[in-house]
Amino acid sequence: LEQDGDWSHYLLERTLCSENRVAVRVGQGKAPTPQEWELLQSELAILRQAALVTSEEIAAALGLPVPVPGWQTADRDFAAAYEERLRDLGRLGYGMFAGHAMFRLHEGELEPVRHPDPIRQEELVGYERERETVAANTRALLAGLPAANILLYGDSGTGKSTCVKAVANELAGEGLRLVELRKDQLYLLPRLIDRLSGNPLRFILFI
Secondary structure, eight states, X not given: OOSOSBHHHHHHHHHHTOOOHHHHXXXXXXXXXXXXHHHHHHHHHHHHHHTTOOHHHHHHHHTOSSOOOOOBOOOOOHHHHHHHHHHTHHHHOSTHHHHOSEEEEETTEEEEOSSXXXXXXXXXXXXXXXXXXXXXXXXXXXXXXXXXXXXXXXXXXXXXXXXXXXXXXXXXXXXXXXXXXXXXXXXXXXXXXXXXXXXXXXXXXXX
16 A cells, blocks of 8 residues: 555556566576466466455455455556566666665675655756766666776865766666675676676666
8 A cells, every 4th residue: 555555456566576486587598497387377367366355355354343444456568568677677677686786895795775865867057068978877887888997086075976976866767787896895796797697687786
């Protein structure tokens, strides 16, 4: 109910964002095995039926003496929606990368930044040439073209971090994600790269 009151839509969205064996394999450029595909179709059919369960049916099955707050349902084609999602994993991602664009390391594990700075490029003033260099290099990364590591330097408060976050916000819809590391976390870099190497999205590692 906190989403939009539509149970069918909620369950479909959770399904599409799921990090599972088929999504991971497809994201790595591998085809699911026939057995994996058959199981996927079976589970999607079950979820399609589960998405039609009403609050009245839940209340009746449990024998509740008081009414359950109602929610909307609608028949949605889970199989077709999931196949479409698999074709667009490189832009939309899966798991926590589907719902968030910025991440950090906490106790060695990736966690999403739930309230990131929403700054956009058009809000920044000055350093236009430098900012365009960062943006152009990042667009090349997204396009699969040669892209360089970038060192930003300057006095504190001149907008280095803000520039990177603005570019990440602008290009998140094209499959870009940002992972921030502190200097004292650099020893975790090899493990982080292993964690991200099979992911179809593109990542900025921001130190």
